[in-house]
Amino acid sequence: MDIWLFLMFLAACFGAGATGAMFPPGEWYEKLNKPSWVPPNWLFPVAWTTIYLLMSFAGARVAGLDGSAYAMAFWAMQIAFNTLWTPVFFGLRRLKGALPVMAALWVAVLGCTVTHWQLDFWAGLAFVPYLAWVTVAGALNLAMVRLNPNVEPLEVGKV
Incomplete structure (x- = not known):
């Protein structure tokens, strides 16, 4: 594994993760109705740090391999949707x-898991926790919509 590739993938991950600092949940989120199974707040930075390290590891392992075009395309797709969701x-x-956005992210992460796995067992395995996390996040997003049908979105001009 090339350490420079790893660091470049990690920089992309932390760039995506920066949206969490730019758009924190805030008071409005705390007031929303949430399902009983919502993860505790402390788990989110732990999970994302772990996932970002694993994603970077996986990307660095396969980036230089022959036939990695689809794996890299899915990697780029998932980091774009990851960045957009927050x-x-x-x-x-x-x-x-x-x-x-979450549905597209889930498809992209599944694509990463499959295409990375086809090229390198460890790279594919590294995406499994991310796929599990995005599955839970998607279910949580859907539950939040159902439990909070009257939430008014911000108007773009008033952000």
Whole structure:
């Protein structure tokens, strides 16, 4: 594994993760109805740090391999949707609007898992926790929509 590739993938991950600092949940989120199975707040930074390290490891393992074009395309796709979800959900408060982003993210992470696995067992395995986390996050996003049908999204001009 090339350490420079790892660091470049990690920089992309932490760039995506920076949206969490730019668009924190805030008081409006705390007031929402949440399902009983919502993970505790302390788990989110632990989970994301672990996932970002694993994603970077996986990307670095396969980036230089022959036949890695689809794996890298899925990697790029998942980091783009990963970056987009937080501003849509927390920044714009568009709970319903975040669902298609989450669906696209889930498909991209599944694509990463499969294509990385085809090239390198460990790289594919590294995406399994991310796939599990995004599955839970998608279910949580859907539950939040159902439990909070009257949440008004922010108007773009008023953000």
